[in-house]
Amino acid sequence: MRITVLSGGVGGARFTRGLLAHLATVPGDHEVTVVANTGDDMWLHGVRICPDLDTLMYTLGGAVHEGQGWGRDGESTRVAQDLAGYGLGWDFFTLGDLDLATHLARTELLRRGLGLAEVTRRLAARWDLDRHAGLPQGSVRLLPATESEVETHVVTEEGTIHFEEWWVRHRAALPALGFEQVGVAQARPAPGVLEALGGCGVVMLPPSNPVVSIGTILGIPGIRDAVRATSARVVGISPIVGGAPVRGMADACLRAIGVEATASAVARHYGWRDEGGILDAWALDAVDASQARGLRGPSHHVASFDTMMVDVSATARIAQRTLTLAKESA
Amino acid sequence: MRITVLSGGVGGARFTRGLLAHLATVPGDHEVTVVANTGDDMWLHGVRICPDLDTLMYTLGGAVHEGQGWGRDGESTRVAQDLAGYGLGWDFFTLGDLDLATHLARTELLRRGLGLAEVTRRLAARWDLDRHAGLPQGSVRLLPATESEVETHVVTEEGTIHFEEWWVRHRAALPALGFEQVGVAQARPAPGVLEALGGCGVVMLPPSNPVVSIGTILGIPGIRDAVRATSARVVGISPIVGGAPVRGMADACLRAIGVEATASAVARHYGWRDEGGILDAWALDAVDASQARGLRGPSHHVASFDTMMVDVSATARIAQRTLTLAKESA
Numbered sequence: 001m002r003i004t005v006l007s008g009g010v011g012g013a014r015f016t017r018g019l020l021a022h023l024a025t026v027p028g029d030h031e032v033t034v035v036a037n038t039g040d041d042m043w044l045h046g047v048r049i050c051p052d053l054d055t056l057m058y059t060l061g062g063a064v065h066e067g068q069g070w071g072r073d074g075e076s077t078r079v080a081q082d083l084a085g086y087g088l089g090w091d092f093f094t095l096g097d098l099d100l101a102t103h104l105a106r107t108e109l110l111r112r113g114l115g116l117a118e119v120t121r122r123l124a125a126r127w128d129l130d131r132h133a134g135l136p137q138g139s140v141r142l143l144p145a146t147e148s149e150v151e152t153h154v155v156t157e158e159g160t161i162h163f164e165e166w167w168v169r170h171r172a173a174l175p176a177l178g179f180e181q182v183g184v185a186q187a188r189p190a191p192g193v194l195e196a197l198g199g200c201g202v203v204m205l206p207p208s209n210p211v212v213s214i215g216t217i218l219g220i221p222g223i224r225d226a227v228r229a230t231s232a233r234v235v236g237i238s239p240i241v242g243g244a245p246v247r248g249m250a251d252a253c254l255r256a257i258g259v260e261a262t263a264s265a266v267a268r269h270y271g272w273r274d275e276g277g278i279l280d281a282w283a284l285d286a287v288d289a290s291q292a293r294g295l296r297g298p299s300h301h302v303a304s305f306d307t308m309m310v311d312v313s314a315t316a317r318i319a320q321r322t323l324t325l326a327k328e329s330a
Numbered sequence: 331m332r333i334t335v336l337s338g339g340v341g342g343a344r345f346t347r348g349l350l351a352h353l354a355t356v357p358g359d360h361e362v363t364v365v366a367n368t369g370d371d372m373w374l375h376g377v378r379i380c381p382d383l384d385t386l387m388y389t390l391g392g393a394v395h396e397g398q399g400w401g402r403d404g405e406s407t408r409v410a411q412d413l414a415g416y417g418l419g420w421d422f423f424t425l426g427d428l429d430l431a432t433h434l435a436r437t438e439l440l441r442r443g444l445g446l447a448e449v450t451r452r453l454a455a456r457w458d459l460d461r462h463a464g465l466p467q468g469s470v471r472l473l474p475a476t477e478s479e480v481e482t483h484v485v486t487e488e489g490t491i492h493f494e495e496w497w498v499r500h501r502a503a504l505p506a507l508g509f510e511q512v513g514v515a516q517a518r519p520a521p522g523v524l525e526a527l528g529g530c531g532v533v534m535l536p537p538s539n540p541v542v543s544i545g546t547i548l549g550i551p552g553i554r555d556a557v558r559a560t561s562a563r564v565v566g567i568s569p570i571v572g573g574a575p576v577r578g579m580a581d582a583c584l585r586a587i588g589v590e591a592t593a594s595a596v597a598r599h600y601g602w603r604d605e606g607g608i609l610d611a612w613a614l615d616a617v618d619a620s621q622a623r624g625l626r627g628p629s630h631h632v633a634s635f636d637t638m639m640v641d642v643s644a645t646a647r648i649a650q651r652t653l654t655l656a657k658e659s660a
Binding site: 043088109 | 375377378408409412413415417418428430431432434436437438439440452
């Protein structure tokens with residue numbers, strides 16, 4: 001199976017881990033390309049930080065801090081504690097020592113003139129994502145949505161700030177009036193992204209933030225068109241369950257763009273492909289089953305089932321059911 | 331007293347610490363500007379490393395690892411150990427965690443567009459060099475020789491390599507055929523350097539490496555001329571005692587440029603000011619007292635005394651005797 005996943009950080013990474021676990025039980029060749037949101041990326045302390053790429057890499061490579069869902073297992077903050085002595089950077093954003101090794105490696109490779117896609121390939125090679133998933137070499141590929149530096153900024157009444165400042169410092173509690181993708185007009189999809197969207201059988205939107213994760217990926221010129229034009233089935237899983245995000249603060253992001261925090265409103269926000277949107281199919285949680293009826297149509301495939309990613313095997317089942325739904329929509 | 335010191339790393343830093351300790355006992359205002367060699371600087375793992383500036387900052391700020399003479403006290407290598415997992419950079423050059431905080435802070439400030447002199451001022455502010463020396467605010471200033479990126483490369487039969495690779499990896503044992511200052515033609519002295527040389531009473535050459543430390547500083551266009559033209563007394567202390575360097579591998583560097591590893595040969599290498607060189611006075615160790623006679627002349631002032639910097643108070647006495655020699659040469 002050839003699958004392309006458009007992913008944010010924790011939710012998308014956990015979903016993808018389950019997807020790979022499922023595929024490892026399915027005979028045949030599989031090729032999964034994960035296109036990661038890069039809107040949260042930033043330069044901090046002179047190094048390049050790509051939060052979603054790193055969360056994906058650590059999660060799929062078995063190095064993630066399971067409890068928090070991001071960052072490295074066994075992390076420490078020795079460098080950050082000393083850095084504080086210089087009074088620079090963001091005091092609300094602590095760089096872990098092990099995480100910093102990744103940032104330093106990335107920054108070194110970027111300084112050598114490599115693009116972020118190739119840099120990501122080299123970094124991910126260390127974590128051997130294929131082997132970790134129990135899949136043959138070359139089955140799993142991690143790509144940035146773009147190699148251009150496009151930063152998501154949040155418009156608030158107190159001014160416009162970097163997404164990470166709004167997310168980490170303000171815990172998304174400072175009301176957002178909107179989001180800006182700074183530099184997006186000049187951005188291009190990273191090498192391989194359009195090919196992955198055009199050449200796969202299924203495009204999956206995991207339960208990532210529909211605004212600042214998947215929305216940001218779709219905002220890179222050319223990507224939304226490629227999703228609309230693909231011969232693949234496009235299936236999404238609602239990040240909103242019972243009217244609230246399972247994790248993260250997607251409701252605050254949806255509110256900022258005037259979308260209700262419900263599973264069906266998110267589906268309508270993405271839109272059905274035959275109505276100018278991108279979806280062929282939509283999965284929502286069993287608790288939201290009543291919302292399915294209003295969404296369904298001849299070419300609007302909707303299923304409801306338990307979407308709680310409580311562990312890898314539960315997530316593998318969710319991925320399996322989502323793939324089944326995608327096939328049914330063909 | 332206004333003193334300008336041209337310094338390399340460990341030897342120059344220890345000497346300067348002794349000089350400041352001496353000055354703290356001398357009534358009156360003092361202004362010491364330390365111009366540091368930047369030829370060993372490099373980009374590694376995407377961060378800017380300035381070994382001599384850091385050794386000076388840590389030594390004068392009370393944070394140095396006394397045993398090794400460079401790096402931070404209480405250092406650890408957690409990031410470096412993880413970085414090795416990416417297989418990048420130099421495996422023979424281990425970045426300490428605490429040291430890395432300095433590199434990150436420096437790299438962040440450089441990325442903001444600040445010059446290395448201002449960056450150095452901000453980093454050094456944390457260590458409060460004045461207070462640590464027991465001198466009033468504004469007495470001690472640390473400057474890079476240049477803000478231009480001029481790298482010292484070593485020519486060997488196996489090719490030309492960065493100085494730090496030759497020094498750290500090969501322990502200077504790979505025969506050097508010569509040294510190159512890559513990019514030196516376009517370099518300019520850092521803001522404040524020429525003023526410090528022109529506006530002081532004494533220029534001191536501590537027992538730093540005369541080739542790749544002080545020689546590199548003098549190689550920045552404009553600096554040698556400023557030393558030659560200053561109304562200050564220029565006094566040096568031999569880094570060679572009894573035919574060998576007290577520390578480091580200056581003999582290998584001297585050999586590469588065809589200079590004998592003796593206290594008198596180093597003096598002749600710097601040259602007397604009235605003969606086209608830069609020295610007014612030269613201090614050598616008591617064990618080399620016999621070499622003094624051949625050096626002396628009406629305007630060639632030479633003294634011999636114990637120059638072993640065994641601790642801060644011994645070094646303060648050496649600095650005091652060197653200053654006395656400088657005054658005698660006036």
